[in-house]
Amino acid sequence: MTPEPLPAPAPLAAPGPPPAPDLPPMLLDLDSYLLSRIGRTARARLAERLAGRGLRLWDMAVLAALADFGPQAQRDLVRRLGVDPSDLAKVADQLAAAGYVERARDQTDRRRVTVSVTGAGRELLAELDAEARAVQGEVLAPLDEAERRALHGLLLRVHEGLGGAGSGL
């Protein structure tokens, strides 16, 4: 297990313990662990950037959904993104207040509120996308282009396999 075993606990002038994190090989061998750590980092860094604009990850997800699928009722966004209706209402509220989306009562069914991106929304989304890609650049720095493409393909397949199962973002 351990290439450099143990006891030799030199009381002073400690040789072993590094100041920088040096994780157990046992954990590094687990994909679930690596996935968790890397995903966490990517998420955190992206969230950090968005926070600089007063936005959260859900804001971006909603904008993306609207841009990709066109104007739609909140109900549909809820189904698509797997977000709680109540939470979506809050996100939509904030995005509307900032002028990134518009909400209008559906005239054929006045219960529904149809949400659509505004020009400013699309502009913002483009910037957010750039931010996300910048984060990607940081995180995937050790990989060359071909490797990134390979990774992306694998991740996509894994993601599909997950189904919409898990809740949350």
Next chain:
Amino acid sequence: MTPEPLPAPAPLAAPGPPPAPDLPPMLLDLDSYLLSRIGRTARARLAERLAGRGLRLWDMAVLAALADFGPQAQRDLVRRLGVDPSDLAKVADQLAAAGYVERARDQTDRRRVTVSVTGAGRELLAELDAEARAVQGEVLAPLDEAERRALHGLLLRVHEGLGGAGSGL
């Protein structure tokens, strides 16, 4: 060489909103997003299994560190794992109470508490490792052996690139 990740051009103005989550291509194109989602799922599923035993992820991490690097002071675990000293104390406390680790005052420096895994601890760790691999099997289900190895290699390199930067597990 090039698996085409462009199966479906965006279905515009879809008539029937799907009951199952159908995420925006724009997001699926972002590795930061996929990483975040997949990592989250892997983490959640592993945590769920550990919770069944009344354990958390940190417990496993600590056990792994002890198994891989041998008995050591909490101070060293703190440095290695990048965990808060106070939090580690709690984890160690719980593990000791359950009989998975032993704590003993270091006689050469009575401030230090040397922690070591017990037989039960190693046994438990083996089981936890099996659980983790089971989760892995679920998550990576869509990939064959060769692909999993490829993914693992890529993830390892990416993880190294992160350095010990981010905090937390």
Next chain:
DNA sequence: ATCATTAGTGGGTCGTCACCCACTATAGGG
């Protein structure tokens, strides 16, 4: 008109997690 159903909203709860502070005990240097 009545009733069950659906869309949206506001408010609040709960569990998790990382972080920080105050405190004790010990060590080591002057």
Next chain:
DNA sequence: CCCTATAGTGGGTGACGACCCACTAATGAT
């Protein structure tokens, strides 16, 4: 000895994310 630094501990805090409930408005069927 005194003084400062370090190891460990207990307790608490604040942010965050997911979830849930009660309520209103509108719909569609009977």
